[in-house]
Amino acid sequence: MADISSSIGENDLFLIFSGANNIKKENTALVSQLAKLNYKTIVVTSNQPYINLIRAYEENNIDTSNIYFVDLISRYALGKEPENKNPKKCRFISTPSNLTDTGIAITEMINLNNSSGETVVVFDSITTMLIYVSSDQISKFIHFLTNKFRLLQVKGIFLVVEGGLDPALEVRFTTFVDKIIR
Amino acid sequence: MDKKYSSMNFSRECMLMVNAIPYAVVLIDKSGSIIIWNRAAEIIIGYSADEILGKNFTDMIGRLISNDKAILASERFIDFITDKAGNESSFFTRGIVIRKDKLEFFADVSVSSVNIDGEWCAICIIRDISKQVESEFENIYLSNIVKSSNDAIIGMDLNQKIISWNQGAERIYGYSAFDILGKNMSVLVPHGRENEIESEIEKIKGGDSVPSFETERITKSNKTVNVLITLSPIKNKFDSIVGASVITTDITREKQMFNTMIRYISEAAMRLKTPAEMVRLNLSNIIEMVKSDGIDKENLILNLSIQMKNTEQIVHNLRELNQAIIGSYEEIPEDYIKYFKN
Numbered sequence: 001m002a003d004i005s006s007s008i009g010e011n012d013l014f015l016i017f018s019g020a021n022n023i024k025k026e027n028t029a030l031v032s033q034l035a036k037l038n039y040k041t042i043v044v045t046s047n048q049p050y051i052n053l054i055r056a057y058e059e060n061n062i063d064t065s066n067i068y069f070v071d072l073i074s075r076y077a078l079g080k081e082p083e084n085k086n087p088k089k090c091r092f093i094s095t096p097s098n099l100t101d102t103g104i105a106i107t108e109m110i111n112l113n114n115s116s117g118e119t120v121v122v123f124d125s126i127t128t129m130l131i132y133v134s135s136d137q138i139s140k141f142i143h144f145l146t147n148k149f150r151l152l153q154v155k156g157i158f159l160v161v162e163g164g165l166d167p168a169l170e171v172r173f174t175t176f177v178d179k180i181i182r
Numbered sequence: 183m184d185k186k187y188s189s190m191n192f193s194r195e196c197m198l199m200v201n202a203i204p205y206a207v208v209l210i211d212k213s214g215s216i217i218i219w220n221r222a223a224e225i226i227i228g229y230s231a232d233e234i235l236g237k238n239f240t241d242m243i244g245r246l247i248s249n250d251k252a253i254l255a256s257e258r259f260i261d262f263i264t265d266k267a268g269n270e271s272s273f274f275t276r277g278i279v280i281r282k283d284k285l286e287f288f289a290d291v292s293v294s295s296v297n298i299d300g301e302w303c304a305i306c307i308i309r310d311i312s313k314q315v316e317s318e319f320e321n322i323y324l325s326n327i328v329k330s331s332n333d334a335i336i337g338m339d340l341n342q343k344i345i346s347w348n349q350g351a352e353r354i355y356g357y358s359a360f361d362i363l364g365k366n367m368s369v370l371v372p373h374g375r376e377n378e379i380e381s382e383i384e385k386i387k388g389g390d391s392v393p394s395f396e397t398e399r400i401t402k403s404n405k406t407v408n409v410l411i412t413l414s415p416i417k418n419k420f421d422s423i424v425g426a427s428v429i430t431t432d433i434t435r436e437k438q439m440f441n442t443m444i445r446y447i448s449e450a451a452m453r454l455k456t457p458a459e460m461v462r463l464n465l466s467n468i469i470e471m472v473k474s475d476g477i478d479k480e481n482l483i484l485n486l487s488i489q490m491k492n493t494e495q496i497v498h499n500l501r502e503l504n505q506a507i508i509g510s511y512e513e514i515p516e517d518y519i520k521y522f523k524n
Contacts (some may be wrong), residue, residue: 020459024467047460049484077487083480131457131495135449164456166448 001029002181004157005037008120011178012155013146017162020127024048024056027124030157032062039066039155040119042109046072046096046128047159051082068112070105072096072129096132099141106145110154120155121145126173127161135169146176192218206308212263212301214239226289226310228282239304246279262295262304271295279308288315334430337416340387342367342379345425354409354432356402367428370399372406379428386415386426396433408437442510446503453499461492 002016018026027043034041043053050071057064069090075081076095091105110119123145129138142158149156158173162182165173174180192200197218200207206223210216219234227246234242239259244252261271272294279289290309295302328335334354337346344367347359355362355370362369367379378397385392394412401407409430416425468485471477477485508519 020456020463023460048464049481049488051481051484073488073491074484077491078484082484127452127456128460128492130452131492131499135452161456161460164452166452168448169452 001026003033004030004181005033007179008034008037008039008155012153013149013177013179014155014157015173015177015180016157016159017180017182018159020161020164023125023127023159023161026159027053027122028056028060028062030122030159031057031067032060034120034122035062035064035066040068041066042068042070042106042119042121044070044072044102044106044121044123046132047124049074049077049082050090050092068109070102070109072102096129099133099137103141103144103148107148107152110152118153118155120157121149123156123158125159125161127159127164130164135166139169139172142173143176203307206306206310208306208308209296210239210259210263210304210306212303214259214263216242217303223308226281226287226308227279245282247277248280251277259304262293263302276311287312334428334432336367336428336430337425338367338428339425340383340423342383351430354401354407354430355399361402372398372400382413383426386413387423389415389423399430407432408434439511442507446507450500450503453503454496457492457496461489461496464489464492 001022002014002018004014004016008014016026016030024047027045027048031041031043045053048056050069051074053069054064057067067089070093071090072093073096075092081092091109093101093105096102106121110121123142126138126142129141133141146156148154156177158177160173200218201221203220204222206226207218207220208216208223209218216234216237216239219229219231223234224230240256243255246252247255258273272292274290274292276288276290278286279291280286288311290311291306293304293306296305297303328348331348331350332353334351335346335348336344336351338344344362344365347357347362351362352358368376371379375397382392382395392413394410396408396410398406399409410433412429412431414427414429415423416427418424464485468477468482468489471485472482508514
């Protein structure tokens with residue numbers, strides 16, 4: 001699993017490559033490290049539903065009080081918002097292809113003033129987003145997000161499955177971030 | 183010449199000279215009798231002097247040229263041996279002569295009246311031009327290939343001045359031969375590639391072979407085309423390199439197709455292969471959760487619905503990519519387009 005504890009102070013934007021088998025564990029391990037470092041963490045998920053993530057974090061004894069979610073997939077899959085939602089903790093997006101709403105929801109979560117400490121947005125994952133948007137669209141969207149994060153002085157971690165990007169797109173993404181972890 | 187076939191007397195020196203001529207020399211007297219048939223005639227036409235001398239011209243002509251032409255030649259023969267003959271009674275023709283062994287060859291034939299000892303005769307000189315005709319034919323043949331080639335075939339001197347320009351070049355570059363002849367090849371080279379031709383020319387001058395290379399060129403309408411270029415030396419008759427032929431194949435379409443194919447495969451890998459693997463792993467996790475009673479019904483429905491949506495979208499992506507590829511390839515047969523769309 002990627003160790004970001006030592007490098008997150010010096011770098012703002014990360015691209016983390018993970019094996020398809022390990023990407024769920026990678027998410028949990030990253031969030032665990034961020035919680036220990038007292039970061040406010042916003043998990044943007046198109047891979048697993050918010051409910052699964054909360055459960056996984058709790059099972060791993062991660063303090064979820066400072067963790068927020070933008071869930072791109074649950075509402076789309078069910079056709080409605082899940083009943084046990086916590087509106088303060090999670091924004092549900094109508095469909096993962098709705099990048100405008102996703103961008104707005106991420107900004108709203110960043111601007112929530114109910115937590116202390118620096119903010120980190122964990123984007124899980126570019127690979128599952130590619131199911132719903134083209135490589136051109138995702139490239140523009142990630143470029144938009146990285147610019148926004150820098151302006152808002154927010155840190156960002158983008159998860160991607162190893163081998164899930166073509167060489168040209170991989171090179172493009174590496175120019176958006178400060179550090180790449182494989 | 184021991185036998186005497188005519189009242190005319192030819193000195194030994196005269197006959198030596200006639201036999202030294204590399205063309206067939208045939209002399210026919212007023213009566214139509216063949217009285218000189220030199221060595222070259224024996225070699226070129228195949229009949230020996232013994233077989234021919236003393237024979238009548240009208241008997242022999244039918245064996246040497248085609249029948250219709252033999253009749254005409256016989257009719258004209260009279261003009262050469264009458265008192266009316268003179269400078270005007272001569273003609274030159276090019277045609278096919280039949281050898282003794284029935285093989286045919288192209289020949290230049292000249293026939294003239296000649297007055298020997300007050301008697302008009304006809305002298306016929308036959309030159310075998312088979313090799314020349316063959317070479318001319320080959321040149322015309324090759325020239326037609328160059329003219330009608332779909333590729334641009336351009337001739338240039340060692341200073342890169344364009345000296346020949348075929349129809350393929352007009353089609354690819356948009357310039358007519360009138361527009362371009364005499365201009366420098368650099369008008370076709372995009373900015374940044376100016377030294378490309380120069381370095382290749384240097385190799386050719388040095389006698390090195392130049393492998394074909396892919397590059398870009400600029401058309402008259404300022405459009406960039408992808409091309410495959412093959413440079414070969416042009417030599418003069420002294421075997422010196424005086425220029426180069428530049429064969430240009432337009433590969434723009436192939437490049438576009440190749441790039442489309444790469445994009446398709448890349449996009450397919452990113453939007454189909456890896457996501458499908460993610461779905462498989464997620465379903466596997468769901469199975470594990472069900473086995474260990476670690477998931478309630480509501481959550482199970484949510485998780486399965488997500489994977490179902492992912493799968494639907496992956497199938498949709500496959501159709502979308504198929505549509506994109508169909509749109510990019512004009513060459514796909516209609517029945518396959520129908521099949522892909524279904």
